[in-house]
Amino acid sequence: MAEYDIDLFVIGGGSGGVRAARIAASYGAKVMIAEEYRMGGTCVIRGCVPKKLFVIGSHVRQELEDAAGFGWTVPQASFDWPTLIANKDEEIARLEAAYTVNVEKSGARVVKTRAVFEDSHTLRLATGETVKADHVLIATGGAPDHGAEIPGIEHVISSNDAFHLPELPRRVVIQGGGYIALEFAGIFSGFGSDVTVIYRGDNILRGFDEDIRVQVRAEMEKRGITILTRCTVTKVARHGKEFTTHLSNGSSIASEQVMFAIGRIPNVANLGLEKAGVAINPKNGGIAVDGWSKTSVPHIYAIGDVTHRRNLTPVAIREGHAFADTVFGKRPVRVDHATIPTAVFSQPEVGTVGLTETEARAQFSHVDIYKATFRPIKATMSGRDTRVLMKLVVDGVSDRVLGCHIIGDAAAEIIQAVAIAVKMKARKADFDATLALHPTAAEELVTMRVPTARHVRQAAE
Numbered sequence: 001m002a003e004y005d006i007d008l009f010v011i012g013g014g015s016g017g018v019r020a021a022r023i024a025a026s027y028g029a030k031v032m033i034a035e036e037y038r039m040g041g042t043c044v045i046r047g048c049v050p051k052k053l054f055v056i057g058s059h060v061r062q063e064l065e066d067a068a069g070f071g072w073t074v075p076q077a078s079f080d081w082p083t084l085i086a087n088k089d090e091e092i093a094r095l096e097a098a099y100t101v102n103v104e105k106s107g108a109r110v111v112k113t114r115a116v117f118e119d120s121h122t123l124r125l126a127t128g129e130t131v132k133a134d135h136v137l138i139a140t141g142g143a144p145d146h147g148a149e150i151p152g153i154e155h156v157i158s159s160n161d162a163f164h165l166p167e168l169p170r171r172v173v174i175q176g177g178g179y180i181a182l183e184f185a186g187i188f189s190g191f192g193s194d195v196t197v198i199y200r201g202d203n204i205l206r207g208f209d210e211d212i213r214v215q216v217r218a219e220m221e222k223r224g225i226t227i228l229t230r231c232t233v234t235k236v237a238r239h240g241k242e243f244t245t246h247l248s249n250g251s252s253i254a255s256e257q258v259m260f261a262i263g264r265i266p267n268v269a270n271l272g273l274e275k276a277g278v279a280i281n282p283k284n285g286g287i288a289v290d291g292w293s294k295t296s297v298p299h300i301y302a303i304g305d306v307t308h309r310r311n312l313t314p315v316a317i318r319e320g321h322a323f324a325d326t327v328f329g330k331r332p333v334r335v336d337h338a339t340i341p342t343a344v345f346s347q348p349e350v351g352t353v354g355l356t357e358t359e360a361r362a363q364f365s366h367v368d369i370y371k372a373t374f375r376p377i378k379a380t381m382s383g384r385d386t387r388v389l390m391k392l393v394v395d396g397v398s399d400r401v402l403g404c405h406i407i408g409d410a411a412a413e414i415i416q417a418v419a420i421a422v423k424m425k426a427r428k429a430d431f432d433a434t435l436a437l438h439p440t441a442a443e444e445l446v447t448m449r450v451p452t453a454r455h456v457r458q459a460a461e
C-alpha cells in the first residue's frame with residue numbers, strides 16, 4: 001500500500017461514482033472522489049431529478065383543465081417560470097449538499113476538481129496535485145451530442161441549458177425522438193409553449209414497442225404538440241430574439257428556442273486514457289469493459305454512462321455498487337443487464353419492461369399478445385380525449401410474461417412493480433391468479449384473458 005496514496009480514486013461524483021465511493025469506503029478502503037462540476041452528477045443536477053420536477057409542474061395545467069368536469073371552478077391560473085427555476089435550483093442545491101455530506105460521512109474524501117490520468121496509477125488534479133491510487137474507477141458520465149455541425153448550431157440549446165432558461169419560450173423547436181426530447185416537449189407544452197418535435201426516423205421512440213410508439217405520438221398530438229417525422233434540422237438562423245429553423249423537407253419554423261436532444265456521448269475526451277492504456281469500445285465510443293466493468297487495464301474499472309451500455313441512473317448505481325463489492329468487499333457481483341424497467345415521462349407517461357412484441361417474435365416461436373386500450377375513469381368526467389394502453393407479451397409455449405408496456409397515468413409506478421414479476425419469470429397464469437384491484441387501470445394486467453393476437457413462427461423447411 002505504501003506505494004500508493006490511496007486504495008481507490010473515483011473520477012466523477014455522479015450516480016455511479018458516488019455509490020462506488022461510499023461502498024468501497026464502507027469496506028475500509030481509503031477513497032478519494034473527484035468531481036469537476038457539481039456533486040450528484042447528471043441525474044441530480046441536470047437530468048432525472050430536475051426533469052421530473054418540471055414534469056410534475058407542467059402536468060398541473062392538465063389537472064386544472066380536468067377539474068371542471070368534477071365541479072370545480074378554477075380562477076384564471078397563471079404560471080411564473082422564474083419561480084419554478086428558483087425553487088428547482090434550491091432543491092437541487094439541497095440534494096448536492098446531501099450527496100457531498102453522505103460521501104464524506106462514509107469516510108471517502110471529496111475533491112471538487114477535474115482529474116485526469118498521468119499514468120495508469122497516477123491522477124493529476126486541476127490544482128496541480130498528483131495522487132497515486134491502487135485502483136481507479138472511471139465514472140465520468142456522458143454529455144449531450146448535437147451531431148453533425150450545421151449552420152447556426154451555436155444557437156441550439158441542450159437539455160443542460162433547458163434547466164436554466166431565463167424565460168419560458170413562447171415557441172420551441174425540439175429535434176429528437178427519444179425520451180429526453182419527448183419529456184421536454186411535454187414539459188414546455190404543459191407550461192404553455194407551442195412545441196414542434198422534429199425527428200429523422202419514421203416514428204418517435206425508436207426501440208420501444210410499436211404500439212407504444214404509435215399511441216404516444218397520437219396522444220402528444222392530441223395535446224397540441226406538432227410532431228414532424230422523416231426530416232431533420234439543416235440550419236438555424238437568428239433574428240434578434242427569434243430563430244428560424246430550416247428543415248430538410250424545405251419548410252421552416254419560427255421559435256424563441258431551438259433544442260436538440262438527439263443523443264449523448266460518453267465523457268472520454270481529454271481524460272488521459274491513452275497515457276493509462278485504457279481502451280475505447282469501437283462499437284459505441286464508450287470505455288470498453290468486461291462483465292465486471294473492468295477495462296483493458298486490470299486495476300482500472302469504468303461504470304455508468306461513460307461505458308455507454310444502458311444509460312440510466314439505477315444501472316450506474318448498480319454497476320458502482322457491484323464494482324465496490326467485487327474489488328473491496330471480497331464478494332464478486334456481476335450486474336445483470338437483462339430486463340431493466342424504463343419509463344418515459346412524456347405526457348401521458350410510458351412504462352416498459354422486458355421484450356417488445358417485435359423482439360419477442362424474433363426470439364420465440366409462439367408469442368401471444370394481450371392488449372387493451374381504454375378510456376381511464378378520470379376521463380369519463382373530465383371529458384379529456386385520452387386512452388390508456390396495457391400490453392403483455394407472452395411466450396406461447398412456456399406461458400412466461402416476456403414484456404409489459406403501459407401508457408397512462410402512473411405508468412412508471414405500475415411498471416416498477418410489474419418488473420418484479422417479469423424478472424421472476426412470472427407466467428401469464430400467475431398474473432391471472434392475482435386478484436384485480438378495482439377500480440384501477442392496472443387491474444387490466446390481471447384481467448386480460450383472451451389473446452388479442454397469436455403469432456406462430458413456421459419452422460424453416
Ligand SMILES: Cc1cc2nc3c(=O)[nH]c(=O)nc-3n(C[C@H](O)[C@H](O)[C@H](O)COP(=O)(O)OP(=O)(O)OC[C@H]3O[C@@H](n4cnc5c(N)ncnc54)[C@H](O)[C@@H]3O)c2cc1C
Nearest residue numbers: 012014015016036041042043047115141304305311312313
Ligand atoms: C435530461 C436527462 C434526463 C434523464 N432522466 C433519467 C431518468 O428519468 N431516469 C434515469 O434512470 N436516468 C435518466 N437520465 C440518465 C442519468 O442521468 C444517467 O444515466 C446517470 O446520471 C449516469 O450516471 P453516471 O454516474 O454514469 O454519470 P453522471 O451522473 O453523468 O456523473 C458523471 C460526473 O463526472 C463528472 N466528471 C466528468 N469528467 C470528470 C473529470 N475528468 N474529473 C472530475 N469529474 C468529472 C461530471 O461532472 C459528472 O458530475 C437522464 C439524463 C438526462 C441528460
